[in-house]
Amino acid sequence: VGHGAMTGSVAAQPVAPGDAVIGELVVRIWRGGEDGRFETYRVPHRASQTVLDVVTYVQRAIDPTLSYRFACRVGVCGSCAMTVNGEPRWTCRTHVSRYSADGRLEIAPLRNLPVIKDLAAEMVPFFDKWAAAKGRFTPSASAKEPLAQVKPESAGRQAVDAGIECIGCAVCYAACDTVAWQPDYLGPAALNRAWTLVNDVRDGDRRGHLAAVAGDAGCHACHSHQSCTNYCPVGLNPTRSIAGLKRALFKAALRGEL
Numbered sequence: 338v339g340h341g342a343m344t345g346s347v348a349a350q351p352v353a354p355g356d357a358v359i360g361e362l363v364v365r366i367w368r369g370g371e372d373g374r375f376e377t378y379r380v381p382h383r384a385s386q387t388v389l390d391v392v393t394y395v396q397r398a399i400d401p402t403l404s405y406r407f408a409c410r411v412g413v414c415g416s417c418a419m420t421v422n423g424e425p426r427w428t429c430r431t432h433v434s435r436y437s438a439d440g441r442l443e444i445a446p447l448r449n450l451p452v453i454k455d456l457a458a459e460m461v462p463f464f465d466k467w468a469a470a471k472g473r474f475t476p477s478a479s480a481k482e483p484l485a486q487v488k489p490e491s492a493g494r495q496a497v498d499a500g501i502e503c504i505g506c507a508v509c510y511a512a513c514d515t516v517a518w519q520p521d522y523l524g525p526a527a528l529n530r531a532w533t534l535v536n537d538v539r540d541g542d543r544r545g546h547l548a549a550v551a552g553d554a555g556c557h558a559c560h561s562h563q564s565c566t567n568y569c570p571v572g573l574n575p576t577r578s579i580a581g582l583k584r585a586l587f588k589a590a591l592r593g594e595l
């Protein structure tokens with residue numbers, strides 16, 4: 338996946354000094370593959386516990402065969418996303434006390450992706466769509482030429498800045514009903530990536546990027562429900578990026594560029 342992520346790691350369960358047990362959580366966790374089922378575990382509830390802490394506790398203290406994925410634990414790598422009480426979340430930054438008022442949690446793999454095992458979703462279809470959306474930078478200059486200078490206040494730079502911090506967690510992809518209805522839809526993250534490249538003045542294939550998102554599975558399939566924007570853990574707005582692609586395609590078609 339490119340995160341250096343691990344599945345079912347034995348990294349230490351962080352318990353801060355004084356982070357006392359304040360109750361008990363009843364946790365339903367998806368076990369097995371697509372045809373799996375929920376199993377219930379009882380986990381000590383601590384004051385600043387995250388959902389990832391809960392999953393780690395179950396693996397370390399109850400069932401070491403539980404599989405899940407994480408790496409950084411600080412909201413950077415994007416590998417720990419799961420479905421928590423029916424909603425896609427980055428679990429290392431999701432505090433139990435905020436999402437479970439009644440001490441109950443249900444944790445499942447991300448929606449819209451195949452299940453490998455337990456809480457580990459198969460990410461290949463997600464990143465294949467980044468490739469299909471031509472989400473790879475195409476340099477317009479050789480390494481021998483001087484570094485391009487892009488003014489921070491330029492419209493293109495600002496459009497790139499607004500979308501560039503994607504951590505590839507697939508929360509938006511799991512939240513997207515259009516992906517659920519139309520499995521070949523490229524999805525919010527891949528289209529957001531395409532928008533950053535369309536606006537990158539250093540990229541040498543703007544037309545290629547636009548052509549890659551112009552088909553039936555591209556930006557026009559978006560219904561602007563904004564679930565991606567509502568759930569993006571780092572506050573990006575893929576809906577706005579997709580709307581930008583629609584406008585750019587319209588202008589390119591009027592100019593006869595596509």
Ligand code: FES
Pocket residue numbers: 407408409410411412413414415416417418427428429430
């Ligand atoms: Fe890296 Fe959660 S473990 S973002």
